[in-house]
Amino acid sequence: MSKENKLNYRLERGHGIILPDAEVGLDVSGNVARHIFVSHAHADHLPRDRHMHVYASPATARLMRVRGFQGDVTELAFRQPVEFDRCRVTLWPAGHILGSAMIEVETDAGRVLYTGDYKTPPSPVTEGFACPEATDFFITEATFPLPIYRWRPHEELFAEMRSFASEALGEGYTPVFLGYNLGKAQEIMHGLAPLGVPMQIHGAGYELCRVYEEAGIALGNWEKYDRATVQDGRILITPSSSLDAPMLRNIRRKRVAYVSGWATHESRRVQLTIDKLFPLSDHIDFFELLELTEKLNPRKVYITHTPNPRVVQHYLAERGIASQPLEMEGYEDD
Structure with a gap:
């Protein structure tokens, strides 16, 4: 397996990520990849093309249809991998809203974990939270990127x-x-x-x-x-x-x-x-983000959906973890 410390990706008009080596699109808006996955049913993660084929968790599929999606959805259970020519993909429960999933993509170049939006400890109105023990590349939201954000029970x-x-x-x-x-x-x-x-x-x-x-x-x-x-x-x-x-x-x-x-x-x-x-949030707080990142021990972290990534980057660097921001759209309220 290659040990490159840089993920091969491209952004789809600021709305979603394409992993060319895997032929996978993550929360993208149109048919821009062979296999397209939706992390959850919030508006800033849904396809703008409402007639395409996507993969999602069962609850996300139901919520998408209520919100007007008319395409085909292949429903995938959490923790049950699906195999493609170039990759293997697994959905993990993200604890954000019902159906929300982190998406793990495994290729010869390494493992990628894309969070979408997530919360641990999880929201009590979700399927809970679970994730792999480690990953090579961690694509994480940081909606709340400062030490003032520590959630109460x-x-x-x-x-x-x-x-x-x-x-x-x-x-x-x-x-x-x-x-x-x-x-x-x-x-x-x-x-x-x-x-x-x-x-x-x-x-x-x-x-x-x-x-x-x-x-x-x-x-x-x-x-x-x-x-x-x-x-x-x-x-x-x-x-x-x-x-x-x-x-x-x-x-x-x-x-x-x-x-x-x-x-x-x-x-x-x-x-x-x-x-x-x-102050009840369904996003991960600052300290849980750092703790989880340390546990996953990635080669590199890519920070999305954040008003200011620099503080997170500073604290990750103190832990010896390389990171960079990705400019992606995010407009659903918290």
């Missing part, structure tokens, strides 16, 4: 979210949780489910919730947003884009919480004019 945050909702309801207010429709909304619902309080979900997230429940993930007592009843002792879960929309303006008495890794910044409270911040 899920149950600790869920308990605080339940208290926020209960107090608001007890005082005659409608609790509103801001979180994007795929992944974060279902994580919020799962955390609030023990309250037994009816929850309403933004219409764009409603069908996505069905996929989660079909996968055996409990979301509690939920229904689609209804303007006529949302103020009748319900909890509302909706994207932050709803802040200036009639959906929220029509709720006279409300208390609004912002749920995101970006809630680490107290400034978000003033920027968004909200009542409470919950």
Whole structure:
């Protein structure tokens, strides 16, 4: 096996990566490789061509179809390799959203592990997290690339979210949780489910919730947003884009919480004019990223989806790990 310390790759218009030696495309937009894999169903990882053939996990395939994908999807179970002429590919559960996968590509030139987006410890509304013991080239997101991002345990945050909702309801207010429709909304619902309080979900997230429940993930007592009843002792879960929309303006008495890794910044409270911040992220935090990279011991790390890779590169260099940034698009909220 070759011991080159440089990965042979090219970027596909900033949206996805092509591995020419393996004839593999990772989260690419069109038919630009022989074998195309989708890591998960967030918009910035989905093909813009909705009629192509791709490989994905079963849950990702279902979520893709709900989001309008009309092509053919070959469903691959986690940890079950598929063999091609030039490579072997394995999906590993990424812990980010339901169906999310890290994609391992093995060729004569070495092993590549592409994370897409991932989280460890995993989100409780996913299939969990697992990865190979080692890799040669590690392509990792670094959405939260600074030491200020160290996540608290899920149950600790869920308990605080339940208290926020209960107090608001007890005082005659409608609790509103801001979180994007795929992944974060279902994580919020799962955390609030023990309250037994009816929850309403933004219409764009409603069908996505069905996929989660079909996968055996409990979301509690939920229904689609209804303007006529949302103020009748319900909890509302909706994207932050709803802040200036009639959906929220029509709720006279409300208390609004912002749920995101970006809630680490107290400034978000003033920027968004909200009542409470919950720093609940479905991305890996800074310290887990470093720990996992050390465990994998790659020849080189390629850093994607980050506002600033230099701090991560500095800490990796201190550990003797070479790295470089890759400029890729990333626009789904956290």
